[in-house]
Amino acid sequence: MTSTSSPFPLFCLPHVVLSEVFNSTTPDEIIRISLCSKKAARIIKLTSSKWKKRKDLELVLQGTQPSVVKYKEFSLLSVSHISKADNQRYQENLKIGKSIVPVNTSNMVTYWADKLEGVRSVMEYVMDIFNSEIETFDITENATSSEIHYIFQWMAKRKTAFSLFILDSNNVTTDDLNFFSFNEVVCLNGRLPETYRYQRNSFWTFPRGFVNLYAGSWMRMSHLLTMNCRFIKIMNVLFTNKEINSFLKKWQAGEACPLLKYRDLGFPKLLNLEEVVEGLDGVNVPDGIVREFDIILSDNKINFPGGYDIKRHDGTIVTVCTETHPELPITHLRIAVWSKIRISLCSKRAARVIKYTPNKWKNKNSLHLIFYGNEPSRIQYLDCPLLFVSKFSENENLEHFENVKVGNVIAKMGKRNMTIYCKNTLEVIKRVVEHSMECFNCEISSFAISHLTMSSEIQWILQWMSSRNTVFTHCWLDCNQNAIEGLNNFKNIRFNSTANGSGTNNPTTSLMAIPTEYLSIFHASWLKKTHLNYMNCTLLDLERTSFSCGDINEILKKWQRGEILSHLKCGRFGTTNQDLDQLLEGIMSQMFIEKKEYKMSESDVNPIYGGFNIDREDGVVGTVTNYSNDHNMFALM
Amino acid sequence: MSCEEPTTSPTPENNITVVSSDGKEFLLDLKLTEQSETLARLISNFEYDRTDVKKDPVPLGNITSAQMQKIIEWLQHHRYYPKWEQNDIHYSTSFTFETWVEEYLNIPNNEMFELLNAANYLNIPRLFSTICRIMASRITGKSAEQIRTVLNIKTDVKNDVYTGIPIQEDSSSSEDGMSEISLSPSPPPI
Numbered sequence: 001m002t003s004t005s006s007p008f009p010l011f012c013l014p015h016v017v018l019s020e021v022f023n024s025t026t027p028d029e030i031i032r033i034s035l036c037s038k039k040a041a042r043i044i045k046l047t048s049s050k051w052k053k054r055k056d057l058e059l060v061l062q063g064t065q066p067s068v069v070k071y072k073e074f075s076l077l078s079v080s081h082i083s084k085a086d087n088q089r090y091q092e093n094l095k096i097g098k099s100i101v102p103v104n105t106s107n108m109v110t111y112w113a114d115k116l117e118g119v120r121s122v123m124e125y126v127m128d129i130f131n132s133e134i135e136t137f138d139i140t141e142n143a144t145s146s147e148i149h150y151i152f153q154w155m156a157k158r159k160t161a162f163s164l165f166i167l168d169s170n171n172v173t174t175d176d177l178n179f180f181s182f183n184e185v186v187c188l189n190g191r192l193p194e195t196y197r198y199q200r201n202s203f204w205t206f207p208r209g210f211v212n213l214y215a216g217s218w219m220r221m222s223h224l225l226t227m228n229c230r231f232i233k234i235m236n237v238l239f240t241n242k243e244i245n246s247f248l249k250k251w252q253a254g255e256a257c258p259l260l261k262y263r264d265l266g267f268p269k270l271l272n273l274e275e276v277v278e279g280l281d282g283v284n285v286p287d288g289i290v291r292e293f294d295i296i297l298s299d300n301k302i303n304f305p306g307g308y309d310i311k312r313h314d315g316t317i318v319t320v321c322t323e324t325h326p327e328l329p330i331t332h333l334r335i336a337v338w339s340k341i342r343i344s345l346c347s348k349r350a351a352r353v354i355k356y357t358p359n360k361w362k363n364k365n366s367l368h369l370i371f372y373g374n375e376p377s378r379i380q381y382l383d384c385p386l387l388f389v390s391k392f393s394e395n396e397n398l399e400h401f402e403n404v405k406v407g408n409v410i411a412k413m414g415k416r417n418m419t420i421y422c423k424n425t426l427e428v429i430k431r432v433v434e435h436s437m438e439c440f441n442c443e444i445s446s447f448a449i450s451h452l453t454m455s456s457e458i459q460w461i462l463q464w465m466s467s468r469n470t471v472f473t474h475c476w477l478d479c480n481q482n483a484i485e486g487l488n489n490f491k492n493i494r495f496n497s498t499a500n501g502s503g504t505n506n507p508t509t510s511l512m513a514i515p516t517e518y519l520s521i522f523h524a525s526w527l528k529k530t531h532l533n534y535m536n537c538t539l540l541d542l543e544r545t546s547f548s549c550g551d552i553n554e555i556l557k558k559w560q561r562g563e564i565l566s567h568l569k570c571g572r573f574g575t576t577n578q579d580l581d582q583l584l585e586g587i588m589s590q591m592f593i594e595k596k597e598y599k600m601s602e603s604d605v606n607p608i609y610g611g612f613n614i615d616r617e618d619g620v621v622g623t624v625t626n627y628s629n630d631h632n633m634f635a636l637m
Numbered sequence: 638m639s640c641e642e643p644t645t646s647p648t649p650e651n652n653i654t655v656v657s658s659d660g661k662e663f664l665l666d667l668k669l670t671e672q673s674e675t676l677a678r679l680i681s682n683f684e685y686d687r688t689d690v691k692k693d694p695v696p697l698g699n700i701t702s703a704q705m706q707k708i709i710e711w712l713q714h715h716r717y718y719p720k721w722e723q724n725d726i727h728y729s730t731s732f733t734f735e736t737w738v739e740e741y742l743n744i745p746n747n748e749m750f751e752l753l754n755a756a757n758y759l760n761i762p763r764l765f766s767t768i769c770r771i772m773a774s775r776i777t778g779k780s781a782e783q784i785r786t787v788l789n790i791k792t793d794v795k796n797d798v799y800t801g802i803p804i805q806e807d808s809s810s811s812e813d814g815m816s817e818i819s820l821s822p823s824p825p826p827i
Contacts, residue, residue: 007789008746008772017757020765024773035781036790092781105780 011043022048027056027071027130028108034129035094035103045129055163057134059123061151063142066109067119069126069134076126078109079118085111097121116150123154136164145171152176163209208259216266221247230259231295235266235330241275244333248280248320252312260318262295262302263335271331273308273322282308282320291319293336294402304336367436368446369429371453371461376419377429379436379444386436388419389429406431426460433464446474516567524574529554532564539600540571543633547575549582552634556587556624559636560616570600571636572627583624583634589614598623598637608637653685654694661702662694669712672721674760697759704755707748711741711764721763734767742771 010021022030022044030048034041051071058070066078082102085091090106099121102111112118123134137155139148148171155162207229213219216234221243224234239247244265250256257263285291287306294301307321316337323332366382376390392412401412401421411420411428422428433444447465449458458477465472520541521527527545532555547555552573558564565571589612596608611625627635651667655676667686670676676695679685685692697705714737734742742749749768756764776784785792 006746007787008750008775010772010788011790012750013753014757017753017765017769020769021772024766024770025776029773029776032779032781033776033784033788036785036788037792040788040790090780094781103781105782 011039015047018043019047019049023050026074027051028074028076031076031126031129032105032108035096038095041129045131048130052131054130054132055135057126057130057132058136058138058164059119059134059151060138060140061119061143061147062140063144063147065140065142067115069122071126071130075108077103077122078107079115079122080109080111081115082111082113096125116147119151120154133158133160135160135162137162138164138166139168139172141168143168143171145173148172149176225250225256228257228259230261232257232260232262233264236268237265239265239267241272244271244276245278245280248277248310248318248335251318252280252310254313260335261337262293263333264302265333267331267333268329269331270324270329271322271333273320276322276333277308277310277320280308280310282310284308285319285321293319293334293338302334302336304334307334367440367442367444368448369433369444369461371429371447371449371457375452377425379432381436381440386418387432389425389432390419390421391425392421392423406435426457429461430464443468443472445472446476447472448476532558535565536567538567538569540565540568542572543574545574545576547573548577549575549579549634550585551575553583553585553587556583556614556636559622560587560614562617565636568636570598570606572633573636574633578626580626584612584614587614589624596623606637653680653692655705656694656696657700657702657705658698659702661705663702663705663709665709665712669709669716672712672715672761672763674762676759699758700755701751704751707752708755708759708761708764711761714741715763718763721766734771738767742768 010018013021022033025033030044030051034044054071056072058072060068060070062068066080066084068078069076077096085102085104090104091102092105093100094103094110096103096110099112101118103109104111110118110122112121127133137151139151148167209229210231211227211229211233212231213234214236216237219234219237219239221239224239224247247256251260285306285308289306291304292301293304303323304319304321305323307319310318310320312318318335318337320333320335323334325331368380368382369377370380371377376388378385378388380386401414403410404413404420405411406420406428409428409431411422411431413420420428420432437443447461449461516537518539518541519535519537520543522543524542524545527542527547529547529551552575555564555573559568591610591612593610595610598606598608600606608623608625611623614622614624616622623635623637625635625637627633652664653667653670653676655663655665657663665676667680670680679695683692684690700708742752744752749771753765753768753772756768775787779787784790
């Protein structure tokens with residue numbers, strides 16, 4: 001590729017083309033281009049959409065070395081004192097924020113008379129270009145007290161939720177530590193000040209993700225009980241066996257750290273595990289059995305040799321074990337809260353044990369399959385995602401995967417995200433679904449299929465559903481109605497059709513006839529009056545129909561004669577106009593203006609503010625009311 | 638009608654005629670037009686794939702005959718390639734291109750610019766992405782000064798002074814003449 005004789009007028013390209021070029025670069029190149037001129041920076045800000053709002057910016061604050069602002073693994077700009085600028089060969093004066101400073105273009109180190117001012121300017125410049133906050137801070141050990149104080153002050157001014165804070169320095173002051181809260185992860189590797197004063201809302205009480213304290217000799221049990229995050233690692237703690245025992249009892253009763261997934265406490269002494277678990281009704285696991293716990297914060301799994309399994313009142317199981325390193329000397333007390341689906345993937349035996357151990361999660365019909373098309377499809381238990389299935393890309397780093405057995409195939413699963421990657425996603429989704437159903441001993445009862453799902457995928461899933469001899473409770477289809485041929489055996493259907501008037505689609509009448517309880521169509525402009533002949537549910541919601549009030553009038557007359565919607569309790573019909581005279585033309589009705597309440601069930605009571613009572617031939621009285629003030633919507637109740 | 642015949646003996650049933658901005662007509666095999674989403678949609682809308690429909694020449698006012706010739710060369714080469722799928726290209730500018738593509742795109746930057754705009758206009762994803770990636774890889778690893786040269790960017794900062802002397806902003810090239818991002822692919826003066 002040699003054609004660089006003439007310049008390429010990049011900024012003359014249309015927006016969409018320019019955006020594609022920027023998206024093909026890397027974040028550090030984005031910064032390099034942005035520094036070329038004001039115009040370049042402005043265009044970059046407007047076009048490089050891919051890199052924006054990604055929460056991937058990080059500050060590494062270093063005292064002696066240049067501090068660095070990074071985007072994931074890419075170093076964007078470094079900040080050093082101007083006295084360190086020695087290699088003028090690569091230096092160029094560039095504008096960062098309001099200052100024009102020398103920059104070594106070979107390594108993108110910027111040189112400032114006031115380094116802290118430089119750190120602030122560079123952070124704000126990078127945040128401006130990428131339109132996202134720096135949420136990760138890594139304060140290294142040689143950062144000075146004044147530098148830490150400056151950064152803390154700056155952070156406090158930003159109204160943002162910081163996701164990761166690593167403090168590796170001994171130079172932090174009590175005031176700074178108690179200054180503000182961190183949200184997700186705090187790693188304090190340095191010592192706390194000798195005079196550290198504990199406050200009620202101290203920095204360790206806020207994070208919900210991970211607290212990692214290197215020197216925890218100052219910690220008391222009261223501090224431990226105020227934490228509520230998923231991962232806790234504290235070294236050099238001085239708790240007694242009885243204190244740990246009391247903590248576990250509180251956890252067992254649901255009174256301490258309900259979010260806990262993993263805790264590692266390092267003791268500078270030996271522990272008596274029997275005393276730690278005394279009175280907890282734990283099951284002793286033989287030392288020969290080593291289980292692996294996958295902690296998402298680490299690439300390596302944590303070994304759990306033997307220990308005790310303790311059950312919480314809600315059925316959640318925690319394992320407590322110790323690991324001693326006499327040569328250090330240090331004893332680790334490890335506590336892991338197991339996730340059921342994760343356990344079931346550990347081994348065949350684990351899956352079998354899970355399957356045959358009765359517990360509260362089984363037979364509940366709470367499994368949902370959510371089909372996104374181009375996003376990972378997922379299976380979840382109520383609101384809790386269990387497993388994801390995604391297309392395997394050649395660009396994936398194989399180190400981040402582990403092999404798990406799902407059904408009778410071995411698949412690659414992301415260590416951190418419970419996502420199974422595969423080439424044939426449909427086949428694996430089937431196995432994942434069957435594995436989850438077996439694990440929880442219940443059928444998938446609910447489906448959500450987004451409009452991004454391809455019609456072949458919808459066909460596949462509908463075929464699979466029809467092969468299950470079961471009654472599904474809920475199906476949410478956000479797709480064109482021509483993709484739903486063969487939909488059978490549904491009790492309730494929630495159907496969101498975005499069909500347009502192409503005229504080639506032939507809506508399946510069987511779909512409308514199947515639900516006996518609830519049928520909802522959000523975009524029902526394609527619906528014909530004849531389709532109502534097939535519907536026979538108790539709740540009907542038709543939005544954005546092409547029906548006029550005259551059409552609804554015909555429908556009401558048919559309902560009066562008992563020809564359609566005989567089981568209807570409540571029907572809502574969107575109309576193209578709002579003409580009461582047309583709506584009730586030729587229908588004997590009795591107007592009322594007082595407020596009434598229509599009881600769908602004990603918990604679902606709908607107020608009616610006036611309307612018209614109409615009689616069916618068999619004596620059933622229906623109420624027609626204007627359902628919404630904002631839309632043309634009438635209800636028949 | 639002076640027609641170019643780039644495809645393998647196209648017959649009136651399986652081709653359409655496109656007219657470039659300078660009035661030159663090109664006979665295009667329908668199979669080739671599948672690579673261009675713009676043309677494919679047009680053919681579908683006007684039902685030009687049917688033999689009983691009269692096919693009027695399609696004017697391509699934004700594309701010159703030279704660009705069209707170049708594009709047809711691309712379409713011919715990729716005639717039997719599978720449909721282009723955009724791979725996620727997070728964090729990579731180390732793209733590799735086949736030799737034919739390297740030779741095909743070994744053209745002056747102004748031609749590359751026009752070709753990129755034409756690929757965007759005709760919506761030929763494989764060509765569009767390839768040129769974008771080539772442009773991205775040409776920026777990679779360059780200093781601000783080199784990027785300015787490659788992309789024809791004027792600096793805001795005078796570079797001839799350093800340390801101790803206040804650095805002036807070059808007002809002549811800062812906001813003056815700074816237009817918003819171009820939304821129309823008008824070829825720039827090179």
